[in-house]
Amino acid sequence: MSAPDTDLLIAGARVAGGATDVLVRGGVVVALGAEATAEAKGEPARLDGDGLDLLPGLVDVHTHLREPGREDAETIATGSAAAAAGGFTAILAMANTTPVTDTAENAERVLDLGRAAGLVDVQPIGAVTKDLGGSELAELALMHRSRAAVTVFSDDGRCVADPRVMRRALEYVRAFDGVISQHAQDPDLAGPSACCDEGELSGRLGLPGWPAAAEASIIARDAELSLLTGARVHVAHVTTAEGVEVVRWAKARGARLTAEVTPHHLALTSDLLRGYDPVYKVNPPLRPDEDVAALRAALADGTIDVVATDHAPHARHDKEHAFVDAAFGMLGLETAFAVVHDLMVRTGEMTLADLTRVMSTAPARLAGLSAAGHGGLIEVGRPANLVLVDTEAPVTVDATRSASLARNNPWHGRTFTGAVRATVLRGRITYSPQPTTDPEVTA
Amino acid sequence: MSAPEPRAARHLLSVADLDAAAVRRILDTAVEMQEVQRRQVKKIPTLRGRTVINLFFEDSTRTRSSFEIAGKWMSADTINITGKGSSTSKGESLRDTALTIAAMGVDAIVMRHGASGAAHQVARWLDELGTGTSVVNAGDGTHEHPTQALLDAYTVERRLGSLDGRHVAIVGDVTHSRVFRSNLLSLAMLGAQVTVVAPPTLMPSGASAWAERDGFTLSHDLDAVLAGEVAGGVPDVLMMLRVQRERMSGGYFPTPREYTIGYGLTRDRLAAFTAASPHGVICHPGPMNRGLEIAADAADAASSLVLDQVSAGVAVRMSVLYHLLASEEGASA
Numbered sequence: 100m101s102a103p104d105t106d107l108l109i110a111g112a113r114v115a116g117g118a119t120d121v122l123v124r125g126g127v128v129v130a131l132g133a134e135a136t137a138e139a140k141g142e143p144a145r146l147d148g149d150g151l152d153l154l155p156g157l158v159d160v161h162t163h164l165r166e167p168g169r170e171d172a173e174t175i176a177t178g179s180a181a182a183a184a185g186g187f188t189a190i191l192a193m194a195n196t197t198p199v200t201d202t203a204e205n206a207e208r209v210l211d212l213g214r215a216a217g218l219v220d221v222q223p224i225g226a227v228t229k230d231l232g233g234s235e236l237a238e239l240a241l242m243h244r245s246r247a248a249v250t251v252f253s254d255d256g257r258c259v260a261d262p263r264v265m266r267r268a269l270e271y272v273r274a275f276d277g278v279i280s281q282h283a284q285d286p287d288l289a290g291p292s293a294c295c296d297e298g299e300l301s302g303r304l305g306l307p308g309w310p311a312a313a314e315a316s317i318i319a320r321d322a323e324l325s326l327l328t329g330a331r332v333h334v335a336h337v338t339t340a341e342g343v344e345v346v347r348w349a350k351a352r353g354a355r356l357t358a359e360v361t362p363h364h365l366a367l368t369s370d371l372l373r374g375y376d377p378v379y380k381v382n383p384p385l386r387p388d389e390d391v392a393a394l395r396a397a398l399a400d401g402t403i404d405v406v407a408t409d410h411a412p413h414a415r416h417d418k419e420h421a422f423v424d425a426a427f428g429m430l431g432l433e434t435a436f437a438v439v440h441d442l443m444v445r446t447g448e449m450t451l452a453d454l455t456r457v458m459s460t461a462p463a464r465l466a467g468l469s470a471a472g473h474g475g476l477i478e479v480g481r482p483a484n485l486v487l488v489d490t491e492a493p494v495t496v497d498a499t500r501s502a503s504l505a506r507n508n509p510w511h512g513r514t515f516t517g518a519v520r521a522t523v524l525r526g527r528i529t530y531s532p533q534p535t536t537d538p539e540v541t542a
Numbered sequence: 543m544s545a546p547e548p549r550a551a552r553h554l555l556s557v558a559d560l561d562a563a564a565v566r567r568i569l570d571t572a573v574e575m576q577e578v579q580r581r582q583v584k585k586i587p588t589l590r591g592r593t594v595i596n597l598f599f600e601d602s603t604r605t606r607s608s609f610e611i612a613g614k615w616m617s618a619d620t621i622n623i624t625g626k627g628s629s630t631s632k633g634e635s636l637r638d639t640a641l642t643i644a645a646m647g648v649d650a651i652v653m654r655h656g657a658s659g660a661a662h663q664v665a666r667w668l669d670e671l672g673t674g675t676s677v678v679n680a681g682d683g684t685h686e687h688p689t690q691a692l693l694d695a696y697t698v699e700r701r702l703g704s705l706d707g708r709h710v711a712i713v714g715d716v717t718h719s720r721v722f723r724s725n726l727l728s729l730a731m732l733g734a735q736v737t738v739v740a741p742p743t744l745m746p747s748g749a750s751a752w753a754e755r756d757g758f759t760l761s762h763d764l765d766a767v768l769a770g771e772v773a774g775g776v777p778d779v780l781m782m783l784r785v786q787r788e789r790m791s792g793g794y795f796p797t798p799r800e801y802t803i804g805y806g807l808t809r810d811r812l813a814a815f816t817a818a819s820p821h822g823v824i825c826h827p828g829p830m831n832r833g834l835e836i837a838a839d840a841a842d843a844a845s846s847l848v849l850d851q852v853s854a855g856v857a858v859r860m861s862v863l864y865h866l867l868a869s870e871e872g873a874s875a
Contacts, residue, residue, distance in 0.1 A: 297748075301748070303746075305659075305685030306684075306685075375660075420637075421658075
């Protein structure tokens with residue numbers, strides 16, 4: 100995707116606190132402040148930033164796009180549109196498609212489809228093991244050497260449970276400083292139909308659950324393997340207070356370990372399962388209040404490094420089975436900023452700069468996308484990957500008004516404060532609702 | 543032909559849908575229904591022209607035939623449909639199956655499903671579309687089996703009088719038992735005190751917090767319970783739960799022998815129970831594993847209510863169908 104020919108002037112938005120003008124040309128920030136207005140050529144495209152904040156574009160290290168294989172649930176194009184609407188300029192696409200992204204060719208196809216859509220940078224994640232089988236390593240280095248330059252690998256949806264396989268994978272990717280994103284959940288600590296948090300509520304509901312120990316024990320094991328191999332482990336979607344404690348311990352020991360949390364695990368609790376509505380069925384599962392409180396505290400104090408959406412679209416009929424039979428997962432790209440801003444920034448637990456760190460800077464660094472111009476400062480000479488946000492506007496989520504093909508939206512009807520007003524990818528506006536005609540924000 | 547008056551469907555999904563007064567109404571009506579059972583001509587016109595579908599996704603002989611007989615004796619058109627096993631990505635969704643049946647204009651779906659919450663989901667989908675079809679939960683996974691709990695209460699009260707102040711010990715594979723979960727609710731409403739006895743591996747997750755919140759006792763020692771060494775003293779009722787054969791390979795306990803010695807109602811324990819609680823009764827929801835959780839002597843003892851439970855099942859299910867489909871005030875308060 101080439102940069103647009105015309106200039107883009109973003110007028111009057113706060114950049115790191117102070118209001119200024121930003122001029123973008125050729126996909127790059129070329130001037131700030133008074134010079135920006137003075138240097139604008141011809142009739143520049145304009146974004147009115149009055150009263151808004153301009154941040155580096157958000158980066159999501161954990162999305163499921165369903166293409167190839169389940170284009171009825173989401174395509175790379177529709178997922179990209181949802182991402183742009185959510186303020187993202189780069190997303191990492193998980194490998195559990197059909198076929199699995201376990202070869203260089205498959206990774207390049209995802210990359211190319213992302214480029215063709217042109218709304219966000221779609222960076223494929225490679226599978227750790229062939230066909231997510233958990234036993235034989237996928238062609239990790241070939242994926243890394245491909246045009247897709249894969250550096251993050253994950254069998255997400257499944258845990259790399261075999262310790263020998265995990266050890267070899269970590270040793271192997273250390274050659275090119277790859278990172279394994281682990282779905283930390285020991286499958287042997289729960290039955291095959293586990294579908295929720297194990298606790299008093301699952302006992303009452305008669306649903307088989309995963310204990311917190313299934314998460315914490317894998318994080319502890321992987322921390323040891325990271326120390327043994329010197330390779331990077333990224334813990335996908337931490338959900339429990341126990342898991343958080345192990346992450347804290349691992350970091351104190353010097354393990355090269357990072358951790359992510361999803362907006363839904365920061366906001367929603369297992370109580371929602373009382374009605375057996377599969378929209379709340381997700382893997383790893385929603386947890387009780389105490390865990391949610393621990394996750395928020397860990398995000399605020401830096402123990403958890405990044406927020407990632409685990410956006411998991413599903414065709415409606417795949418959610419219309421009995422609870423234990425329904426598909427796992429919920430949407431998240433379009434609502435992530437609003438949820439995290441509302442829960443963490445509006446409450447004073449974090450600043451907007453902290454949010455920028457956990458939703459842009461740190462995930463970009465983790466995924467090796469900083470050099471490509473994601474997650475950096477807004478400075479002259481830097482690629483213009485930007486998001487314009489309104490921290491005052493209430494947003495009431497309407498599942499029917501989504502760019503995603505799917506409707507498994509747990510946020511429907513909820514109101515959050517914090518709205519994405521425009522997204523810019525290398526100088527091109529990839530999302531911009533019309534503020535005056537958008538009924539969403541007048542609620 | 544004009545459409546029937548739309549009405550809000552009444553469901554029985556959980557014992558929690560009822561209150562003590564509603565439970566009492568169902569049990570009282572069941573007494574009248576049992577009179578019908580004793581007649582030579584077992585037919586009353588109460589549900590004439592109404593259609594009840596028994597939608598069973600899981601094998602069941604006694605519950606299905608019990609509902610079928612209940613419906614037929616009340617003159618409802620009763621049809622049995624065997625649903626396919628739970629489907630994930632393949633085949634028809636549960637929602638489609640339920641809507642298809644409701645679209646035929648049936649009055650009630652009596653539903654058995656292997657997944658917890660399935661009846662709740664179906665009731666919600668039908669309500670969203672305003673079909674007016676009632677849903678009766680005839681067992682959903684390891685969650686609830688409300689009519690079993692109601693017939694258990696009915697049977698025990700016929701023998702012992704009111705359950706108020708009685709001590710009921712529920713023994714066995716508690717974690718996988720929908721009978722346990724429904725009984726816990728109905729017994730509390732009727733004023734009984736409950737002790738739950740199981741090896742730790744067959745206790746539900748979070749059992750301690752649950753017991754504390756809802757005021758029942760947990761024990762891993764059946765002999766101590768029979769000797770009255772827990773709150774509530776010597777039990778008046780022993781409710782033995784079936785141990786599913788597949789649990790034996792699931793690592794929940796080492797061997798059937800060890801289970802029986804620890805938690806079975808053996809001949810020795812029967813003697814101890816009879817001595818300590820001369821009026822005491824024994825229940826089992828069936829089908830029984832004789833020799834595993836209950837000795838043949840106990841199953842066939844004078845204090846055993848096993849066949850009374852089966853007989854009461856028809857009367858109680860007639861009463862439930864009556865309150866959901868025919869009565870003005872409905873099953874709920």
